[in-house]
Amino acid sequence: MTPYIGFIAQDFVQDFSELLRCPVGGYYSLDYQKMSVVLLECIKELKDKVNLLTNELRDKVDLLTNELHEFKPNQRVSHR
Secondary structure, three states: OOOOOOOOHHHHOOOOHHHEEEEEOOEEEEOHHHHHHHHHHHHHHHHHHHHHHHHHHHHHHHHHHHHHHHHOOOOOOOOO
Protein backbone atom coordinates (compact mmCIF):
# COMPACT_ATOMS: atom_id res chain seq x y z
CA MET A 1 0.00 0.00 0.00
CA THR A 2 1.32 3.45 -0.95
CA PRO A 3 1.35 5.94 1.94
CA TYR A 4 -0.60 9.17 1.49
CA ILE A 5 1.53 12.25 0.95
CA GLY A 6 0.06 15.63 1.71
CA PHE A 7 -0.31 18.52 4.13
CA ILE A 8 -2.10 18.60 7.45
CA ALA A 9 -4.92 21.06 6.81
CA GLN A 10 -5.16 22.13 10.45
CA ASP A 11 -1.62 23.54 10.17
CA PHE A 12 -3.00 26.19 7.77
CA VAL A 13 -5.86 27.48 9.94
CA GLN A 14 -3.97 30.41 11.44
CA ASP A 15 -1.97 31.71 8.44
CA PHE A 16 -3.80 30.49 5.33
CA SER A 17 -7.41 29.87 6.30
CA GLU A 18 -8.53 30.90 2.81
CA LEU A 19 -7.05 27.63 1.51
CA LEU A 20 -9.29 25.51 3.71
CA ARG A 21 -12.69 24.03 3.16
CA CYS A 22 -15.17 23.90 6.03
CA PRO A 23 -14.59 21.19 8.60
CA VAL A 24 -16.29 17.91 7.80
CA GLY A 25 -16.57 15.69 10.81
CA GLY A 26 -14.27 18.07 12.68
CA TYR A 27 -11.50 17.99 10.06
CA TYR A 28 -10.58 20.69 7.56
CA SER A 29 -9.65 19.85 4.00
CA LEU A 30 -7.09 21.75 1.97
CA ASP A 31 -7.82 23.18 -1.48
CA TYR A 32 -4.70 22.02 -3.32
CA GLN A 33 -5.49 24.10 -6.44
CA LYS A 34 -5.24 27.30 -4.41
CA MET A 35 -2.19 25.93 -2.61
CA SER A 36 -0.08 25.97 -5.78
CA VAL A 37 -0.60 29.73 -6.14
CA VAL A 38 0.51 30.34 -2.55
CA LEU A 39 3.56 28.11 -2.97
CA LEU A 40 4.56 29.93 -6.17
CA GLU A 41 4.34 33.30 -4.40
CA CYS A 42 6.44 31.94 -1.52
CA ILE A 43 9.08 30.76 -3.99
CA LYS A 44 9.16 34.22 -5.60
CA GLU A 45 9.57 35.89 -2.20
CA LEU A 46 12.37 33.50 -1.24
CA LYS A 47 14.12 34.08 -4.57
CA ASP A 48 13.97 37.85 -4.03
CA LYS A 49 15.34 37.43 -0.49
CA VAL A 50 18.20 35.21 -1.73
CA ASN A 51 19.07 37.77 -4.42
CA LEU A 52 19.04 40.58 -1.85
CA LEU A 53 21.25 38.66 0.57
CA THR A 54 23.60 37.62 -2.24
CA ASN A 55 24.02 41.24 -3.30
CA GLU A 56 24.58 42.37 0.29
CA LEU A 57 27.20 39.67 0.77
CA ARG A 58 28.90 40.56 -2.52
CA ASP A 59 29.05 44.23 -1.44
CA LYS A 60 30.60 43.28 1.89
CA VAL A 61 33.17 41.03 0.21
CA ASP A 62 34.05 43.85 -2.19
CA LEU A 63 34.42 46.29 0.70
CA LEU A 64 36.65 43.91 2.65
CA THR A 65 38.72 43.18 -0.44
CA ASN A 66 39.25 46.89 -1.03
CA GLU A 67 40.24 47.38 2.60
CA LEU A 68 42.68 44.50 2.28
CA HIS A 69 44.20 46.09 -0.84
CA GLU A 70 44.65 49.34 1.06
CA PHE A 71 46.29 47.46 3.90
CA LYS A 72 48.54 45.42 1.56
CA PRO A 73 48.76 47.47 -1.63
CA ASN A 74 51.44 45.28 -3.25
CA GLN A 75 49.42 42.03 -3.12
CA ARG A 76 46.40 41.15 -5.26
CA VAL A 77 43.52 39.22 -3.75
CA SER A 78 40.94 37.45 -5.89
CA HIS A 79 37.52 36.92 -4.32
CA ARG A 80 35.53 35.68 -7.33
